[in-house]
Amino acid sequence: MTATDAVTRRVFASYLFIGLLLAATGFIWSVSLGVTDLRWNDVLQGLLGGKETKEQLVISTIRVPRALVAALAGAALAVAGALMQAMTRNAFASPQIFGINAGASFFVVLFIVFFPGISSSALVFAAFAGAFMGGLLVFILGYSNDHRTPVQLALAGIAVSMLLSAMTEGFIVLYDNQTKNVLFWLAGAVHNGTWKDVHTVIPWSLTGMMIALLLSRSLTILSLGDDIARGLGQNILFIRLAVSCTVIMLAGSAVSIVGPIGFVGLIVPHIVRHWVGVDYRFILPLTAVFGSVLLLYADIVSRFISYPFESPVGIVTTGIGAPYLLYLLLRRRGRL
Amino acid sequence: MRRPKYLYGVLAAALLTAVMLNLMLGTVSVSFRQIGSIFMGHGDSQLLNILVNYRLPRMLLCLMVGGCLALAGAILQGLIQNPLASPDVIGLSKGAGLAAVMIILLFPGAPVGIIPWAAFIGASIMGAALMFIATRFELKPTSLALSGMALGAMAGAGIQYVTVKHMNDANTALLWLAGSLWGRSWEHVWLLLPWAIIAVPLLFYLSFRLDVLQLGDNAASGLGLSVRHIRIVLLTAAVCLTGISVAVAGTIGFIGLIAPHMARKLTGPIHKHMLPVTALLGAILVTFSDVIGRIVISPREVPVGIVTAIIGAPYFLYLLGKKK
Numbered sequence: 217m218t219a220t221d222a223v224t225r226r227v228f229a230s231y232l233f234i235g236l237l238l239a240a241t242g243f244i245w246s247v248s249l250g251v252t253d254l255r256w257n258d259v260l261q262g263l264l265g266g267k268e269t270k271e272q273l274v275i276s277t278i279r280v281p282r283a284l285v286a287a288l289a290g291a292a293l294a295v296a297g298a299l300m301q302a303m304t305r306n307a308f309a310s311p312q313i314f315g316i317n318a319g320a321s322f323f324v325v326l327f328i329v330f331f332p333g334i335s336s337s338a339l340v341f342a343a344f345a346g347a348f349m350g351g352l353l354v355f356i357l358g359y360s361n362d363h364r365t366p367v368q369l370a371l372a373g374i375a376v377s378m379l380l381s382a383m384t385e386g387f388i389v390l391y392d393n394q395t396k397n398v399l400f401w402l403a404g405a406v407h408n409g410t411w412k413d414v415h416t417v418i419p420w421s422l423t424g425m426m427i428a429l430l431l432s433r434s435l436t437i438l439s440l441g442d443d444i445a446r447g448l449g450q451n452i453l454f455i456r457l458a459v460s461c462t463v464i465m466l467a468g469s470a471v472s473i474v475g476p477i478g479f480v481g482l483i484v485p486h487i488v489r490h491w492v493g494v495d496y497r498f499i500l501p502l503t504a505v506f507g508s509v510l511l512l513y514a515d516i517v518s519r520f521i522s523y524p525f526e527s528p529v530g531i532v533t534t535g536i537g538a539p540y541l542l543y544l545l546l547r548r549r550g551r552l
Numbered sequence: 553m554r555r556p557k558y559l560y561g562v563l564a565a566a567l568l569t570a571v572m573l574n575l576m577l578g579t580v581s582v583s584f585r586q587i588g589s590i591f592m593g594h595g596d597s598q599l600l601n602i603l604v605n606y607r608l609p610r611m612l613l614c615l616m617v618g619g620c621l622a623l624a625g626a627i628l629q630g631l632i633q634n635p636l637a638s639p640d641v642i643g644l645s646k647g648a649g650l651a652a653v654m655i656i657l658l659f660p661g662a663p664v665g666i667i668p669w670a671a672f673i674g675a676s677i678m679g680a681a682l683m684f685i686a687t688r689f690e691l692k693p694t695s696l697a698l699s700g701m702a703l704g705a706m707a708g709a710g711i712q713y714v715t716v717k718h719m720n721d722a723n724t725a726l727l728w729l730a731g732s733l734w735g736r737s738w739e740h741v742w743l744l745l746p747w748a749i750i751a752v753p754l755l756f757y758l759s760f761r762l763d764v765l766q767l768g769d770n771a772a773s774g775l776g777l778s779v780r781h782i783r784i785v786l787l788t789a790a791v792c793l794t795g796i797s798v799a800v801a802g803t804i805g806f807i808g809l810i811a812p813h814m815a816r817k818l819t820g821p822i823h824k825h826m827l828p829v830t831a832l833l834g835a836i837l838v839t840f841s842d843v844i845g846r847i848v849i850s851p852r853e854v855p856v857g858i859v860t861a862i863i864g865a866p867y868f869l870y871l872l873g874k875k876k
Contacts, residue, residue, distance in 0.1 A: 308698070353869070367692075367694040367695055367697070367698050368634060368636075368694060370698055370701075371634055371636045371637070371641070371694065371697050371698065371701075372636055374636075374641050374697075374698075374701045375636040375638075375641055375809070375868075378640055378641060378805065379806075379861070379864075379865050379868060382805045382806070382857070382858075382861040382865075383861055383862070383865060385726070385729065385730055385858075386730065386855075386857075386858035386861055386862070388726065389723075389726050389727060389730045389855060389858065390854065390858070392723055392726075399712075399715060399716055399719065399722060400716050400719075402712070403709075403712035403713070403716050478705060479705075521713075522717065525717060527713060527716070527717070528712060528713070528716055530709065530712065531709040531710075531712055531713045534705050534706060534708070534709035535706065535709060537705075538702045538703070538705045538706045538709075539702075539706075541698070541701075541702040541705075542685070542699055542702045542703075545691070545695050545698055545699055545702070546685075546689050546691075
């Protein structure tokens, strides 16, 4: 183990500690906040079980699943973004910019319109199909361009997202009887997360994150470039395939529950990479933790925007993420 | 390049067909002969009313909106040197949409006539912000496009917030956002006409400069073009064209994206030939789409923006596949 490696490990450990602390605080804060305002010791008692009170009921049926959905979706979207950035070596890669969110939401809306009684566990598969389609379109488009740059691939993604969301909006306007729920979901919402949602999303996001961790070493090598990775004996095709499937699993399952929440997958990996460098064994766990942190706190902020109205959490992440994207663009303007 | 004269003949025929269909079809059909007799001055007064007060302004709006959006797209694609740029991609339409949705939902009592102005102002603010970023940080064109996307995302979040907050009246706003020419009148025609008239000479003035710009910044400034200056002029032109068409018709997507592509395929990349064809194609597409939207689920209407998306999307996908 080299000296720098030891330093990175220490940095990693301390950020992981901070992240987990923030996540735990955010979780408890999120649970305590709402129309029935709860004190922290109520929350702790409620979380730990104990006597059957009204507070405990609110906590276990409404607040906890909501916070869990936020934490899981945040982690899934952020890790999906990190995987995409490693695989494409594109600073702008993220489920939102590369058309995956838009594809997933298009298919979800399509299935809601044509199969009104569809269950949420079946919708996850619709979201997978849509995510696959969106991502595929962007790559066909982006890689058919002779002189592609990160920005051009991103532009291809935006064009595809636009196409898909225009069609999504079209379906919403034409079949407006289910509009209400879909509109809220499209803006990105965790506030009506239930235990059923948690159970739907948990197997996919945990499996996805496990696979991502297993791939982390290969990802680090892949992010150095195809030639180097091949020279180091990596099976590039296999890694790409595995990474793509993982991205679809993570982003698709998250979007099917909380809607196309933007910018989480873009900004979290950037910030984390800024802290711990290029090694994905460190990047991925931190990305997952801080993705949860971001969405938990964004959810808390969203409740304050026009209390007691539940504002969609997606507008908070966009409010943070879009300026960050601008900052990235302006900082890198010499190199694009 | 290929033969423009022949091409103009075909385009003129297509335009004429689209225009006639747009006048004839709808909840109340007007036959060709009836239109003829109305123009000769002796026809059913009820049909005359429908034709003059509803169909004619709507048809003219289709032509102008289509032309303006297509030109805005062509200008942006030339400016950003990327075939995927369009007014909707770089966020101009989103800015207009936010302003309009705010008027519709936050001030339900406001007169309808304010919405176009609000939309125009929204697009202009978006354009001004983009221009500020572009000149202040001397961005390359492609980064400019992505900045536009970031700004557009913020406006989009605003739209979502306002619509979700005022869910019960959201349908009016959604209809506007989807792009519709329903219920438009002569008032809107007069709003759009001066801009369309300004746009035509402007387009000839700009066409040569757009060509030079394609050679790259160094070559262009070597040939005596003030690249910075011309970019601002082009962006302003695109903002105005987008702003005013979105103002009267809502956000009609894909015209600015696909019309310039089709035109480039027909005439080659020289803007002097390509821009007029782009405008014509845009006009034809919107006029046809409007007819389709009016007749598929008559007496209800599919917003024209959805029809353009459904027509535009496959063509767009075809383009992607073709490029390999």
